[in-house]
Amino acid sequence: MAHVLGQNQYGKAETRLVRITRGGTRHEVKDLSVSVALSGDLDDVHLSGSNANCLPTDTAKNTCYAFAKQYGIGSAEEYGIRLARHFVDDVEPIHRARIRIEEYFWDRIRTPGAQGRFIGSEEVGHSFVRRGSEVRTAEVVWDGSALQVVSGLHGLVVMNSTDSEFWGYIKDRYTTLQEAYDRVLATEVTARWRHSFTGAPGQPEPDWDACWAEVRRHLLEAFAETYSYSLQQTLHAMGIRVLDHVPGVDEIRLQLPNKHHFVVDMAPYGLKNENEVFFAADRPYGLIEGTVHREGTVPVIPVD
Numbered sequence: 001m002a003h004v005l006g007q008n009q010y011g012k013a014e015t016r017l018v019r020i021t022r023g024g025t026r027h028e029v030k031d032l033s034v035s036v037a038l039s040g041d042l043d044d045v046h047l048s049g050s051n052a053n054c055l056p057t058d059t060a061k062n063t064c065y066a067f068a069k070q071y072g073i074g075s076a077e078e079y080g081i082r083l084a085r086h087f088v089d090d091v092e093p094i095h096r097a098r099i100r101i102e103e104y105f106w107d108r109i110r111t112p113g114a115q116g117r118f119i120g121s122e123e124v125g126h127s128f129v130r131r132g133s134e135v136r137t138a139e140v141v142w143d144g145s146a147l148q149v150v151s152g153l154h155g156l157v158v159m160n161s162t163d164s165e166f167w168g169y170i171k172d173r174y175t176t177l178q179e180a181y182d183r184v185l186a187t188e189v190t191a192r193w194r195h196s197f198t199g200a201p202g203q204p205e206p207d208w209d210a211c212w213a214e215v216r217r218h219l220l221e222a223f224a225e226t227y228s229y230s231l232q233q234t235l236h237a238m239g240i241r242v243l244d245h246v247p248g249v250d251e252i253r254l255q256l257p258n259k260h261h262f263v264v265d266m267a268p269y270g271l272k273n274e275n276e277v278f279f280a281a282d283r284p285y286g287l288i289e290g291t292v293h294r295e296g297t298v299p300v301i302p303v304d
């Protein structure tokens with residue numbers, strides 16, 4: 001029975017790419033997931049085992065990074081057109097290129113300001129919060145005599161494009177991590193905080209919405225304003241900021257995955273990546289967790 005090879009395409013899917021443009025203190029961020037699908041004279045690749053017409057998917061991925069470095073992103077459409085044209089115009093066997101791009105949006109974190117690190121209108125030039133992935137949580141327990149109210153949030157994704165270092169750690173025979181003196185620090189905050197309110201007679205009930213907004217604001221401000229030597233240190237700074245500013249909160253537990261941004265090594269293709277183009281890895285990730293509570297209180301938010 002005769003067989004026919006029908007439609008086929010191939011490429012690298014979901015290349016996670018972050019491009020930072022560092023114009024002075026006001027950085028610009030483009031965060032993309034890029035999927036390339038190529039088709040053309042690829043019958044031999046499928047039928048004969050000859051890869052003579054095969055541009056490796058690894059090269060497609062590298063091209064995404066290299067183009068981000070060389071030409072910037074501009075808009076997703078411009079970047080996609082540039083890539084699609086390249087694959088078809090410059091790679092002989094490729095006759096069609098489909099580039100799919102998802103773009104994730106980042107808003108600048110605003111804080112009341114601190115000397116030197118901030119730019120106009122209270123925006124922090126290097127601190128960002130990702131739009132649209134956040135969830136508010138609440139857990140209430142009543143045992144007939146006291147209430148326990150734990151508020152929280154998850155999916156609050158934040159990034160500092162500078163002001164983060166990580167060095168001086170233990171080095172054993174398995175350590176390969178290079179010390180970092182200017183790295184991207186990004187995390188997706190999960191926070192739960194317990195209110196001192198127990199519903200006892202005469203105790204005023206907090207304005208839950210206002211309190212939630214306050215805690216969120218202080219988490220963001222602390223993240224943006226902390227010059228970080230580790231995510232652990234940032235976690236502590238975020239926790240104490242909340243306890244110092246929100247009197248009705250006795251305890252806060254934070255889970256901070258370290259959303260690693262690896263500087264793409266472009267030396268093999270003759271480009272110098274000056275802390276501009278990153279591979280945004282989703283796993284594995286470091287997971288930094290901790291509770292900060294008021295002295296004299298017993299922490300009760302479970303460790304999970």
Ligand SMILES: O=c1[nH]c(=O)c2[nH]c(=O)[nH]c2[nH]1
Nearest residue numbers: 166177229230231232258286
């Ligand atoms: O902030 C960090 N804390 C760590 O414990 C750690 N470990 C690691 O590999 N990178 C980092 N970064």
